[in-house]
Amino acid sequence: AQRVTQPEKLLSVFKGAPVELKCNYSYSGSPELFWYVQYSRQRLQLLLRHISRESIKGFTADLNKGETSFHLKKPFAQEEDSAMYYCALSPASGNTPLVFGKGTRLSVIA
Amino acid sequence: GAVVSQHPSRVICKSGTSVKIECRSLDFQATTMFWYRQFPKQSLMLMATSNEGSKATYEQGVEKDKFLINHASLTLSTLTVTSAHPEDSSFYICSASESVGGEQYFGPGTRLTVT
Numbered sequence: 001a002q003r004v005t006q007p008e009k010l011l012s013v014f015k016g017a018p019v020e021l022k023c024n025y026s027y028s029g030s031p032e033l034f035w036y037v038q039y040s041r042q043r044l045q046l047l048l049r050h051i052s053r054e055s056i057k058g059f060t061a062d063l064n065k066g067e068t069s070f071h072l073k074k075p076f077a078q079e080e081d082s083a084m085y086y087c088a089l090s091p092a093s094g095n096t097p098l099v100f101g102k103g104t105r106l107s108v109i110a
Numbered sequence: 111g112a113v114v115s116q117h118p119s120r121v122i123c124k125s126g127t128s129v130k131i132e133c134r135s136l137d138f139q140a141t142t143m144f145w146y147r148q149f150p151k152q153s154l155m156l157m158a159t160s161n162e163g164s165k166a167t168y169e170q171g172v173e174k175d176k177f178l179i180n181h182a183s184l185t186l187s188t189l190t191v192t193s194a195h196p197e198d199s200s201f202y203i204c205s206a207s208e209s210v211g212g213e214q215y216f217g218p219g220t221r222l223t224v225t
Binding site for chain 1: 144152153154156159203205213214216217218219
């Protein structure tokens with residue numbers, strides 16, 4: 001069965017400090033991994049996906065198949081990064097449903 | 111970018127009545143739409159996958175007779191909560207996917223309160 005685990009419900013960091021939001025997955029094949037973000041009073045939106053290997057808003061995430069992880073990182077947190085972050089897995093590209101983790105609330109303290 | 115709208119944004123209804131929630135893809139054609147449910151401070155739970163012109167595929171534990179899904183066109187899917195009860199109160203979110211690319215675009219959600 002597919003499963004996404006985000007071990008931290010809440011993560012608080014000071015502005016300028018590094019951030020790492022953890023995500024581990026369980027899937028026997030080669031999944032697509034995503035990070036979605038939900039800012040206060042806004043809809044869920046895609047932050048980044050592993051296949052694009054890009055950095056969005058200073059965030060990066062590397063897929064580690066050996067550790068089945070897809071941790072989200074940013075070297076210097078900003079106050080505007082405060083939001084709810086969801087890691088998600090899709091068994092394949094195309095019109096397949098996403099399996100979401102429970103989310104981690106990031107709070108960046110000034 | 112692709113935009114998905116939901117209507118209404120919030121609705122309050124009495125127990126026993128039915129409520130319809132619309133999900134529209136505004137600037138693209140969505141062959142597939144997904145319906146999620148989100149309880150307070152919890153993650154999104156997939157309820158069903160809706161393909162245009164065919165019956166929806168429901169996740170285990172989701173009553174298809176209670177949560178009626180219709181995907182009559184490439185830009186519209188509806189979720190009808192029939193004979194609503196207070197335990198159906200939740201945040202319902204839809205997403206839509208284009209046939210190519212695979213990214214899901216999310217609607218803003220609909221907060222349903224059943225009194």
